[in-house]
Amino acid sequence: MGSVEADFSSSVIWKDSPKYEEARVGRVFNHRRPDRYPRAVVEATSVKDIVNAVLLARELNVRVSVRSGGHSWAAWSVREDAVLVDLGKFRRLEYNEETSTVTVSPSTTGRILNGFLTTKGKLFAGGHCPDVGLGGFLLQGGMGWNCKNWGWACEKIKAIEVVTAEGKVLTCNKDENTCLYWAARGAGPGFPGIITAFHLEVRDAYSCMMSSTFQWPISKYQEVMDWVVKIAPQCDESVEVVSVGLRPDPTKDPIILAGFLSFQNSEEAAKKSLSVVNETRPAGTIMEAMCLPTTLEKEYCAQDLANPHGHRYTSENAYIENDANVSEVLREAFTTLPEGTKTFALYFAMNPCSRREPSGMALSMQSDHYFALYTVWEDAKDDERCQTWVKDVMAGVEKHSVGAYLGDSDFQVRRTKFWGDSQARRLMHVRRDYDPEGIICGYLDQGDKSGVAGLDNVFEWQQRPEWDLTSTL
Ligand SMILES: Cc1cc2nc3c(=O)[nH]c(=O)nc-3n(C[C@H](O)[C@H](O)[C@H](O)COP(=O)(O)OP(=O)(O)OC[C@H]3O[C@@H](n4cnc5c(N)ncnc54)[C@H](O)[C@@H]3O)c2cc1C
CATH class of the missing domain: 3.40.462.20 (Vanillyl-alcohol Oxidase; Chain A, domain 3)
Structure with a gap:
């Protein structure tokens, strides 16, 4: 494993490190700590680190989990034996006046983003809680400020930058890698890649x-x-x-x-x-x-x-x-x-x-x-x-x-529907197409077994649907 590890600009924290416990759960909001232990934690500071973390996981033959703001209630980032990529130290925040868009790294919080945008007379309707990370929040849709009227926060995503399960770097928008762009707005923790940047449209601030x-x-x-x-x-x-x-x-x-x-x-x-x-x-x-x-x-x-x-x-x-x-x-x-x-x-x-x-x-x-x-x-x-x-x-x-x-939601506790039927079917296809080996951890269901198949999208009292994963989209 030395070959990939040597290439990191940040350190890899292994289980025997005195820093391990803090790296495992120190940034997890919920103090009901999970009984799950990643193989290692990579505190990434660059896209190269993130690519290397994926390559390291592949070399070790383990999965990759991702943490942006650490606010998922069920601590989805903490997975048994995975390489946990913690994006807390990976920071990017740039405003483009011409296009009224902001480029943010996924661990950026609503408070940090709006503190920055206020100086430009702009606003982004991020999570109500100031410290929720944009990564997890936007992937699941984002019920931000005045969502009732302004719509889902993810509707403001113009493009994303992604490290795939193979370690490739892609840009995804309405013209390029459209399936991943589609999935990034609603897949939640089942997104089959690691998002390294969101390009977001912002609105004028209110006085x-x-x-x-x-x-x-x-x-x-x-x-x-x-x-x-x-x-x-x-x-x-x-x-x-x-x-x-x-x-x-x-x-x-x-x-x-x-x-x-x-x-x-x-x-x-x-x-x-x-x-x-x-x-x-x-x-x-x-x-x-x-x-x-x-x-x-x-x-x-x-x-x-x-x-x-x-x-x-x-x-x-x-x-x-x-x-x-x-x-x-x-x-x-x-x-x-x-x-x-x-x-x-x-x-x-x-x-x-x-x-x-x-x-x-x-x-x-x-x-x-x-x-x-x-x-x-x-x-x-x-x-x-x-x-x-x-x-x-x-x-x-x-x-x-x-x-x-x-x-x-916590998929370990209750099964229900999270998407329309056709969207769920398409999403599970996209997951299979971009991560056929199930490198990215995905949905944490009971026993963490869902893997490439993803969630069933059924009520507790319904039968599991037969996804035809062999057909094309
Ligand atoms: C106090 C509190 C208040 C909240 N308020 C709101 C609210 O107002 N509106 C709302 O909609 N939600 C709200 N939430 C829910 C919150 O948006 C979700 O829990 C969200 O997942 C948190 O995102 P995170 O990046 O902080 O979490 P994390 O735990 O870091 O991430 C959750 C999961 O998302 C996936 N993920 C995160 N980043 C990436 C990435 N860069 N690439 C690929 N996958 C990634 C991973 O599977 C990861 O494990 C709140 C949660 C808390 C704890």
Whole structure:
């Protein structure tokens, strides 16, 4: 193995190194650490390192796993016996004024990108949590700021640069290597290569961000949720809409919160956008903050508080059928949050984005109503209680769902649909074509067995479909 290793500009950290444990999980957000041990970790600083990491894995006859921001809830980057390519030290951030595009390395976070773009009067709708890496986020679609109206973050990808499972360097866009370009927008962790750069279209920044936030006791759950579901499509295109069930004091009863965030260019316009919710909010609030000026940085800080560092997490989610009785379907999730934890249930309105037919990309699963559970606790003794609660809640919810979002899923725990049928079929073909030996780890299912075949894209209660992997695309 010396031949390839000698070519690295950064070091390869092997299992017997004192740096190994930090390299294995030090950048993993979820402190519920996986019991999986890579053969080695390559902290890449150049494209050459990434190519060499793939060649090293091939020489060792092991797989390659990838880490950008380390924020996948289920720690997808940490795989048994693989060569883990950690992109945390591989940095690129360039703005092209002429084309209004930015070129970023995949470990760049939303906060870093927008800190840079603000100086150019621009914005990119990255993840809500400031430290999510663009790599994992964009591959699975990217439910960024105001996704409901501005659409999926991955729709802004103009081109990608990729190191393939063979160690070749490719550029992929609408004219070149189109299958990989198609797959990069929705394949999630099953993308059959390592992306080294994204070329992204950016939007003009907004000079006035304003929010209205209300809280009610949980006894008002049904009235509030019915109102949020009804009012969301009536809000104009500047407004993001969420509803959250949480326990501000983990020892006391949950509350329900509704939040509306408007991106505008004047106070007058933002107030007008928020007037529809301010004027129709249900009575009985325990807190109201209407038309509060805010900034992206303040919103990032609020997200950090809701998703504290150093905690144990499990996430789950579902796209609820458009015509479901949403408040009924989500009642248990919002009203029975496990006591003594910082768990929260989220409803994220997606219409009108969900009413636009996704085209030209693998991403193909959405509905008007996105629901996610973020279960947050500190002590391993609560692992079973918290995970059992999530399982029980999801057993009721999933029957009313059309599928799920890759970004908040754990394929080891629950099988469901992540794409339309034809898109799933095409995606598994692309994976097979670009990585027939299964060098890139791909989807982490139970026992990490999915390999080249990928995910089934079926509900738990359905039969495995017969992919015809011998046919051409
Ligand atoms: C606190 C928190 C808040 C979140 N908020 C949001 C949100 O607002 N919206 C949203 O959509 N999602 C959100 N997520 C989900 C998040 O987007 C996903 O977990 C995503 O996978 C994280 O990307 P990452 O690069 O940080 O993760 P990583 O763990 O580094 O990567 C996840 C996997 O993606 C693949 N991958 C990553 N980079 C590459 C690459 N360069 N080439 C090939 N494959 C790659 C690999 O399989 C890798 O294991 C949030 C997650 C957390 C923890």
